[in-house]
Amino acid sequence: MLDRTAKTFFHLLARSRTLDKLASRYGMRRPDSFARRFIAGESVQEAIEAARAIEARQMRLTLDLLGESVTNLEEADAATRLYVAVIDAVVQSGIERNLSLKLTQLGLDVDKASAVDNLRKILGRAEPAGFFIRVDMENSPYTDVTLEIFETLWSHGYRQIGVVLQSALYRSEADLERMNALGARVRLVKGAYKEPKSAAYQDKADVDAAYERMMESLLARGHSPAIATHDPAMIDATRRWAREHGVAPNAFEFQMLYGIRRDLQTMLVNEGYRVRVYVPFGRQWFPYFMRRLGERPANVSFVIRGIVGEQR
């Protein structure tokens, strides 16, 4: 992981509305733009093309229409309508029906009831069409409310939805036991956000140790477990534990982000594992992009080379 100061810096940039606007205007103009390494494009058609290429590599996918932290209900309604349009486009295209979304994109910061209504609208269109919808996990102030909304929908009979738990948070192991008992589908991640000491482990070694414990619990007692990481150590630990405990390679899946460790993605598929690629797209790509830069110094130099190249 990048050193903590740099991570904080990128997380501050991620929240800048001015940079977000500038990036949306200029960042993706050229087909060889630096942002395209991590983002499939701004339109749903570009995302569908990327998805087809992923399926041709024998991998599964989840599409994520980027957006988060909307500040009024009009924006939340617009995001909901866009998601419904994405559902229709995916159905037409014939690619796998699997989406990820964020609750703050649907208005959670403005009004919880409206965000839930918006999610229900999306599910109302998605579930009959056979979609699976993963509710991404945002930073720790949203953990309780995200799980509460998920559990309420679950109690109302929605079954084609899943959650994400972050091994960085102290609370996540207990949350995982509850989700496993419920029968919910969990994606396990380390956690992409800068979190305070009061809520989260600060050392990579502790986050990784928690990840391994949660991976074991998920493979032993979970439902359609999703092990989402690019970390070769976590991937090895998962393969080893599965092998030693008789868990078949097709009983769980690895998940990775678009544009990251394609070599590992291909290697796992060749070994008979299921791999799902998370395909982000849309105009609001800037905060997502900043989080990816904050994860790895090499990505920053890649982008700088890209920008210098673009100015030539």
Ligand code: FDA
């Ligand atoms: P870690 O950051 O420890 O990196 C291990 C190794 O992986 C690195 O040495 C490098 O080789 C490679 N790597 C990692 N990140 C890279 C990058 N950006 N570029 C290039 N190489 C990289 N988080 C969250 O809080 N909520 C969520 O809902 C989700 N959803 C989600 C879905 C999917 C499918 C994935 C794969 C990840 C998420 N995440 C997430 C992000 C997650 O929490 C985490 O921030 C990243 O996956 C990076 O952590 P790693 O486990 O990859 O390991």
